[in-house]
Amino acid sequence: MIVSTKNFGSIEYDPNDIIYFREGIPGFETLHNFLILTDNSQNIPFKWLQSLDETDIAFAIIEPESFKPDYTVEITDEIIKVLDIEDLNHLLIFVIVVIPEEIEKITANLKAPIIINAENNKAVQVILENEKYLIKHPILEELKNAYSNS
Amino acid sequence: MLILTRKMGQSVIIGGNIEINILEIEEDKVRIGVNAPKEISILRKELIEVKDENTKAVQINKEILSRLENFIKKS
Numbered sequence: 001m002i003v004s005t006k007n008f009g010s011i012e013y014d015p016n017d018i019i020y021f022r023e024g025i026p027g028f029e030t031l032h033n034f035l036i037l038t039d040n041s042q043n044i045p046f047k048w049l050q051s052l053d054e055t056d057i058a059f060a061i062i063e064p065e066s067f068k069p070d071y072t073v074e075i076t077d078e079i080i081k082v083l084d085i086e087d088l089n090h091l092l093i094f095v096i097v098v099i100p101e102e103i104e105k106i107t108a109n110l111k112a113p114i115i116i117n118a119e120n121n122k123a124v125q126v127i128l129e130n131e132k133y134l135i136k137h138p139i140l141e142e143l144k145n146a147y148s149n150s
Numbered sequence: 151m152l153i154l155t156r157k158m159g160q161s162v163i164i165g166g167n168i169e170i171n172i173l174e175i176e177e178d179k180v181r182i183g184v185n186a187p188k189e190i191s192i193l194r195k196e197l198i199e200v201k202d203e204n205t206k207a208v209q210i211n212k213e214i215l216s217r218l219e220n221f222i223k224k225s
Contacts, residue, residue: 006211007211007212008212025204026197026200026201026204027200027201027202027204027205028204028208039212039215042215042216042219043219043223044218044219044222046215057208058208058210058211059204059207059208059210060207060210060215096203096204096207097207097210098203098206098207098209098210099210099214099215099218100206103214103217103218103221104221106218109200109203109204109207111196111200112196112200112203125200125204127194127196127197127200135196135199135200135203136203140222143222144222144225147222148222148223148225
């Protein structure tokens with residue numbers, strides 16, 4: 001299958017790779033089907049969550065462990081039900097990044113991670129109860145520590 | 151802000167047609183019930199904040215990420 005993307009022009013993809021958000025993503029409730037695109041030219045392991053329903057919509061995402069090793073998500077019974085989780089080892093966790101005009105003010109939404117069950121590609125953005133995690137968590141220093149010397 | 155003290159099982163009425171009921175109180179959690187007309191949407195505040203944040207997040211593109219990479223490399 002071919003789809004046009006926000007950042008990479010037209011690309012070919014395998015329908016088996018489609019990530020399905022049954023409820024959409026908050027603010028984008030009508031978008032259900034996404035692809036995860038990797039840009040190998042980047043040093044920092046950002047990925048793109050590209051909508052298949054609206055090709056101009058793509059989120060920059062990153063695995064929180066890559067800059068914040070102690071990040072933890074509590075998997076509730078509700079998440080297990082929504083994603084039909086059988087094995088917790090098959091979960092992928094990403095957070096959405098926001099880069100404002102002043103790029104040094106980059107933040108990641110640690111409060112609302114995206115959880116993907118890699119066994120069935122079902123996904124959901126959840127809002128954690130954990131008050132330690134902010135919607136606007138500044139990550140510049142953490143990214144510098146993790147990637148400036150590599 | 152108006153502040154009221156309520157006990158479990160008590161409620162407050164807002165505007166004559168919205169009732170907020172205190173159902174259960176745990177250590178650091180309160181369960182509340184809301185009775186309101188269908189046309190009134192009831193959302194957790196965090197959900198609105200996450201919606202706003204997601205709307206900001208899609209402004210991003212490849213060039214902005216590259217600029218960030220260069221910025222971090224140089225620093």
